[in-house]
Amino acid sequence: MADVKPIGKALFLREEELRRGIELMFFAYRDFTGEADSILAEQNMGRAHHRAIYFIGRNPGITVSDLLAILCITKQSLSRVLSGLMEDSYVVQKPGASDRRQRLLYLTATGTALESRLTSLQGRRFAAAYREAGVDAVDGFQRVLRGLLDSDTIEQIAQQDQTSDI
Amino acid sequence: MADVKPIGKALFLREEELRRGIELMFFAYRDFTGEADSILAEQNMGRAHHRAIYFIGRNPGITVSDLLAILCITKQSLSRVLSGLMEDSYVVQKPGASDRRQRLLYLTATGTALESRLTSLQGRRFAAAYREAGVDAVDGFQRVLRGLLDSDTIEQIAQQDQTSDI
DNA sequence: CTATATTGGTCAACATGGCTGACGTAAAAC
DNA sequence: GTTTTACGTCAGCCATGTTGACCAATATAG
DSSP states (O other): OOOOHHHHHHHHHHHHHHHHHHHHHHHHHHHHHHHHHHHHHHHOOOOOHHHHHHHHHHSTTHHHHHHHHHHHHHHHHHHHHHHHHHTTSSSSEEEOOOOTEEEEEOOHHHHHHHHHHHHHHHHHHHHHHHHOOOOOHHHHHHHHHHHSSSSHHHHHHHHHHHHHHO | OTTTTTTHHHHHHHHHHHHHHHHHHHHHHHHHHHHHHHHHHHHTHHHHHHHHHHHHHTTTOOOHHHHHHHHHHHHHHHHHHHHHHTTTTSSEEESSSSOOOOOOEEHEEEEEHHHHHHHHHHHHHHHHHHHOOOOOHHHHHHHHHHHHSSSHHHHHHHHHHHSSSO
């Protein structure tokens, strides 16, 4: 097998490298979400609830349509989740001050508690990975992940960063 | 706001950094799988079919239990998916030579065609991201992703690499 | 050779979380 | 005053995960 053409060898290595990325992405995402999933299961919630709680916590007072734009799901799907979260008092809604059709979403104390529990769990996993890998690796990690995004998503994230009340 | 304590500022930045990672992971995974999902939807398949096809293509002749170990789902869930794939002639099974209880899984020509279509789609996305980000970034990316894995997953991947017939 | 363990499949029932389509209501905007 | 927008809701469908029970073929250990 030593007589493989260099070009073939290069292509093979390239495909291996790409497959490694694909697989790593699959396993990492699964393990990354796994821990939070078990906590959520205890409260009879799923990943969809987590996402809603996370982004409401991150953007207090967000409107339903803005949340829809972030999550990219149908309003029926989100509505089902939000109804559950409000019934169990993780989330409350207030009418918008300027536009009273809007229902601005906020976490309750319970909601905030759950959100920070979940986020600190996932954050610890990231912190450990970052620590092991080193600062330069973190930069590369984020650059590659950004490169995987759709262009719409990139714009969306950029806008969010602008309007966020940091 | 210039009188924030340095320690508070550092913690804030740290949390921001961790949240950035969490969010990037969510968006990147969604966009990364999105394209393949649409192709799969055309063939009335979902992500579960994709995973099965991918790992059978990657490990021709894999047993059902080994595939189960990779996917970490119940055999009932996998069985449903495999039945569909065999009915539509994407996958065939042959009895194992040494252990005839085993059913070794292989892709058909149709299956291989679909697998490579999907993989090259996702591969192109990775290739573009890798190209933009640069070689060093790729290394960092993979190091951080590996750091996010559960220890069981790490062992599993290591074993796979050993036994793979490269 | 027999007992047990392993590999794999199957049926039934259920939950979650996507989706579509249709319809309603309140408020803003023109 | 009409139209558009923001949001909700009802009904139903599909994919994919779950548990539990049960069965068949075969390998393996005693």
